[in-house]
Amino acid sequence: MKALDEELRGALRRLQPPEGFADRVRQRVESEGRFARHQPTRATGAMRWALAATLVVAAGGGLWYRAEEQRRLQGEEAKRQVLLSLSIAGTKLKAIEMKVNHGEER
Amino acid sequence: MKMITAFGVACILIVPAFASAQTFTIPERVERLAAKARDSVNITLDGPLLQLAGQFLNSGKGDERAVKELVSKLKGIHVRTFEFDREGEYSDSDLDAIREQLKSPAWSRVLEARESGEHTQIFVKVGKSEVGGLVMLSAERKELSIIIIDGAIDLKQLSTLGGNFGIPSIPAASATSGGAARVAKDAAE
Numbered sequence: 001m002k003a004l005d006e007e008l009r010g011a012l013r014r015l016q017p018p019e020g021f022a023d024r025v026r027q028r029v030e031s032e033g034r035f036a037r038h039q040p041t042r043a044t045g046a047m048r049w050a051l052a053a054t055l056v057v058a059a060g061g062g063l064w065y066r067a068e069e070q071r072r073l074q075g076e077e078a079k080r081q082v083l084l085s086l087s088i089a090g091t092k093l094k095a096i097e098m099k100v101n102h103g104e105e106r
Numbered sequence: 107m108k109m110i111t112a113f114g115v116a117c118i119l120i121v122p123a124f125a126s127a128q129t130f131t132i133p134e135r136v137e138r139l140a141a142k143a144r145d146s147v148n149i150t151l152d153g154p155l156l157q158l159a160g161q162f163l164n165s166g167k168g169d170e171r172a173v174k175e176l177v178s179k180l181k182g183i184h185v186r187t188f189e190f191d192r193e194g195e196y197s198d199s200d201l202d203a204i205r206e207q208l209k210s211p212a213w214s215r216v217l218e219a220r221e222s223g224e225h226t227q228i229f230v231k232v233g234k235s236e237v238g239g240l241v242m243l244s245a246e247r248k249e250l251s252i253i254i255i256d257g258a259i260d261l262k263q264l265s266t267l268g269g270n271f272g273i274p275s276i277p278a279a280s281a282t283s284g285g286a287a288r289v290a291k292d293a294a295e
Contacts, residue, residue: 076162078151079159079163081183082163084149084185085149085185086176086183088147088187088251092244093264096217096219096242099219
């Protein structure tokens with residue numbers, strides 16, 4: 001039992017790392033990280049710009065279409081109201097005209 | 107000193123512009139009649155809306171071309187019509203606030219007809235060479251119509267538009283029934 005204790009104590013004893021160990025680990029992590037990251041090439045950069053431009057154009061087009069559609073609906077409604085109001089006005093004017101003429105005849 | 111002069115010039119330029127650009131106010135009392143009415147029409151079209159409507163009127167179609175031409179000279183249209191189930195739902199004095207806005211010298215009453223409880227008035231805005239605006243107030247027993255057209259308008263052309271565009275014409279018989287109309291073709295009130 002004592003021998004086992006001694007063996008365990010020996011195996012688990014605190015050891016100081018060799019000189020420069022921490023620096024080597026740091027350098028290794030940095031170098032591997034650099035390789036792991038994707039290096040943008042000229043082609044991928046252009047693709048990103050193209051994608052961004054497409055998105056901007058699509059968003060702009062969508063907004064324009066929506067505004068245009070809203071304007072069209074407003075215009076159609078305004079036209080309907082103009083026709084209705086002028087028709088009412090014309091009808092009323094005609095009716096008054098007839099009323100007056102009728103009165104003058106009698 | 108320069109500031110005062112600039113302010114004076116601005117006032118001289120701005121005040122007549124506001125004075126000529128009259129905007130009609132439909133009294134709240136009249137607007138509330140819609141709640142009592144069986145049927146009502148409420149249309150208010152200002153300058154920008156009229157311009158927009160003009161863009162959607164087809165110059166190729168005969169009727170619409172005439173309307174487009176007519177609308178291009180207008181500054182505003184207000185139409186309120188109310189049809190009631192019973193008589194006495196409104197009083198002629200409800201229109202007084204509108205009549206107040208139609209004072210001479212800008213406006214002239216060209217027609218006034220009263221017969222058996224009905225009261226019809228037509229006012230025109232006196233322009234340089236043409237009618238600069240038209241207001242029709244028609245108070246019948248169960249029907250009230252207020253039509254305000256601000257801007258240069260050809261009355262003959264307007265009269266031809268009645269009953270067009272799929273909108274049924276008001277039966278003339280209802281307008282001409284009753285006794286003789288007293289017509290007052292005077293200038294201003």
